[in-house]
Amino acid sequence: MSRNELNVVIFGHSGAGKSSLINMLCPGANADTSNDTSGCTKEEHEYECVLGPQQSCQLHDTIGLEEGFWGFLWAPKAEKQLKKYLKKIKPHLLVYCMPGTRNGLKKSHGRNFNKFKSMVGSRVRVVVVVTHVDSENFDNPEDWWTSASLNVLRKFDIPESTRHVCVSTLPKVDVDPGVHETSREAVIALIRNNLPSH
Numbered sequence: 001m002s003r004n005e006l007n008v009v010i011f012g013h014s015g016a017g018k019s020s021l022i023n024m025l026c027p028g029a030n031a032d033t034s035n036d037t038s039g040c041t042k043e044e045h046e047y048e049c050v051l052g053p054q055q056s057c058q059l060h061d062t063i064g065l066e067e068g069f070w071g072f073l074w075a076p077k078a079e080k081q082l083k084k085y086l087k088k089i090k091p092h093l094l095v096y097c098m099p100g101t102r103n104g105l106k107k108s109h110g111r112n113f114n115k116f117k118s119m120v121g122s123r124v125r126v127v128v129v130v131t132h133v134d135s136e137n138f139d140n141p142e143d144w145w146t147s148a149s150l151n152v153l154r155k156f157d158i159p160e161s162t163r164h165v166c167v168s169t170l171p172k173v174d175v176d177p178g179v180h181e182t183s184r185e186a187v188i189a190l191i192r193n194n195l196p197s198h
């Protein structure tokens, strides 16, 4: 199979930064992003993402999980829709987006990670992109995972061995260009290194 036919699905809670991540990885994607109280992405969409010379994959943006009854798509329906989408496109890699702000973390972050990890089973890897690790925390972004937050992850049953990167997915104009480029390269490497090799 050509690596260009590999499907990578980005999933996570509404507002976690999934569409911002798509915009960071796929120049020209122009995926809508928003800080509204209601979910922004209203349907799944796929974008071509260049991983390296003659290497690309399809990145799939999805509808946010865990919205309240008032949101765009109520949590049980969003979950059902994501499961249906995963069955349809048969992903080769799942990327779970979650915010790296301590007060932004909820038990449901762990629950959803584990729910979809068990759904795809051992055939498909699930990696994590921790977002919102912006300039002030960026000197050593992995600190977020390795220090205090590890306790939080343990409490949520997210295994420490989970392959992950901690980044800022803010657009280049809103963050130090170095932070943006380091973040972009880290996510590209995470995807490239965890896709099946054939």
Ligand SMILES: Nc1nc2c(ncn2[C@@H]2O[C@H](COP(=O)(O)OP(=O)(O)OP(=O)(O)O)[C@@H](O)[C@H]2O)c(=O)[nH]1
Pocket: 012, 013, 014, 015, 016, 017, 018, 019, 020, 021, 032, 033, 034, 035, 038, 039, 040, 041, 042, 062, 063, 064, 065, 131, 132, 133, 134, 167, 168, 169, 170
């Ligand atoms: N500070 C900071 N803000 C971010 C980061 N990533 C995303 N945001 C902001 O968070 C808000 C939500 O981002 P989106 O990319 O729309 O989130 P989403 O996961 O696609 O949300 P839904 O489409 O509702 O599921 C936007 O205002 C983004 O600018 C980040 O790394 N740092």
Ligand SMILES: [Mg+2]
Pocket: 018, 019, 020, 032, 033, 040, 041, 061, 062
């Ligand atoms: Mg979105």
